[in-house]
Amino acid sequence: xxxxxxxxxxxxxxxxxxxxxxxxxxxxxxxxxxxQELMMRxxxxxxxxxxxxxxxxxxxxxxxxxxxxMLRKQPTNGELSPHAAYPDPGPHQLTEEADTVNTxxxxxxxxxEMQRTIIRMKDVEEMEITEIAGMMSITENAVAVxxxxxxxxxxxxxxxxxxxxxxxxx
Amino acid sequence: xDNIDNILNNYFEGKALPEEENRLREYFRNNTVLPQxxxxxxxxxxxxxxxQIVSPTFxxxxxxxxxxxxxxxxxxxxxxxxxxxxxxxxxxxxFNKNNSSAGDYLVFINGRAVKNPEKAQEYADQxxxxxxxxxxxxxxxxxxxxxxxxxxxxxxxxxxxAHTIDHIESLNQ
Numbered sequence: 001x002x003x004x005x006x007x008x009x010x011x012x013x014x015x016x017x018x019x020x021x022x023x024x025x026x027x028x029x030x031x032x033x034x035x036q037e038l039m040m041r042x043x044x045x046x047x048x049x050x051x052x053x054x055x056x057x058x059x060x061x062x063x064x065x066x067x068x069x070m071l072r073k074q075p076t077n078g079e080l081s082p083h084a085a086y087p088d089p090g091p092h093q094l095t096e097e098a099d100t101v102n103t104x105x106x107x108x109x110x111x112x113e114m115q116r117t118i119i120r121m122k123d124v125e126e127m128e129i130t131e132i133a134g135m136m137s138i139t140e141n142a143v144a145v146x147x148x149x150x151x152x153x154x155x156x157x158x159x160x161x162x163x164x165x166x167x168x169x170x
Numbered sequence: 171x172d173n174i175d176n177i178l179n180n181y182f183e184g185k186a187l188p189e190e191e192n193r194l195r196e197y198f199r200n201n202t203v204l205p206q207x208x209x210x211x212x213x214x215x216x217x218x219x220x221x222q223i224v225s226p227t228f229x230x231x232x233x234x235x236x237x238x239x240x241x242x243x244x245x246x247x248x249x250x251x252x253x254x255x256x257x258x259x260x261x262x263x264x265f266n267k268n269n270s271s272a273g274d275y276l277v278f279i280n281g282r283a284v285k286n287p288e289k290a291q292e293y294a295d296q297x298x299x300x301x302x303x304x305x306x307x308x309x310x311x312x313x314x315x316x317x318x319x320x321x322x323x324x325x326x327x328x329x330x331x332a333h334t335i336d337h338i339e340s341l342n343q
Contacts, residue, residue, distance in 0.1 A: 148184030
């Protein structure tokens with residue numbers, strides 16, 4: 001695989017890979033490092049990439065595994081337990097978070113890693129359940145269950161947030 | 171709008187079909203969202219916004235030329251090593267002529283490849299005979315010249331002549 005083929009067949013997934021890193025690591029700087037690290041590794045092993053059939057699944061899996069390794073090496077990875085509740089925003093925070101879209105992103109980041117990865121692959125990348133199951137090496141049913149939990153948790157956080165806003169601003 | 175509510179329920183249950191999810195996305199992108207659905211609009215807007223995040227630039231390393239030079243150098247070193255090994259084997263391997271089979275026999279005589287040892291021996295004998303003839307005929311003029319030189323030796327002629335004169339004088343006395 002030469003430079004042009006690497007550009008056409010690997011770098012075309014760059015945006016998805018970088019968004020995957022952002023979703024797992026929740027840090028822009030770390031995500032940039034992870035993206036560059038993965039691309040360098042792929043470039044060094046570019047000859048082996050020619051035989052891979054489902055490149056998108058392979059690349060996304062590689063990026064997720066790399067990011068999870070980075071999280072494990074950190075003293076505290078910032079992960080909350082799967083049952084953690086969305087922390088109630090204070091009045092000051094509500095005033096600052098005028099951009100509700102950013103608020104939603106912050107809520108998604110509070111989900112457990114598997115749930116937020118699945119909801120983003122489904123609702124942002126618009127991947128099929130089958131593709132997600134293959135990429136994450138879990139069953140389609142497990143994907144559907146985690147997706148439902150993620151969406152319901154997100155809805156719960158959104159409704160809680162709206163109630164707080166209504167109480168604050170009437 | 172009951173339909174949208176049903177799709178939303180399926181969506182949160184993770185059971186919405188792909189076309190239903192596409193319909194939801196289109197619905198929340200429009201400005202015709204009903205008040206009871208407004209609460210979900212930022213969620214779909216957030217998904218759309220995340221789609222716009224682009225990766226940093228990855229510059230492909232310019233490694234190809236270096237690698238090609240390295241490969242060429244390595245190839246050259248390999249070829250030189252092989253040549254050196256062959257040379258050492260040719261120089262120091264104790265060849266035994268008796269071990270070579272008839273099938274391996276090959277000599278070139280006057281540009282012709284000869285595989286039969288007896289034929290080669292015959293050619294060699296002919297060549298030695300010819301060489302001997304050439305040498306012999308080449309020496310013949312030299313032998314004749316030596317004979318002439320011996321006959322024309324002045325000192326010997328004078329000695330012979332002196333002996334002849336002495337012999338005549340002794341006869342006269």
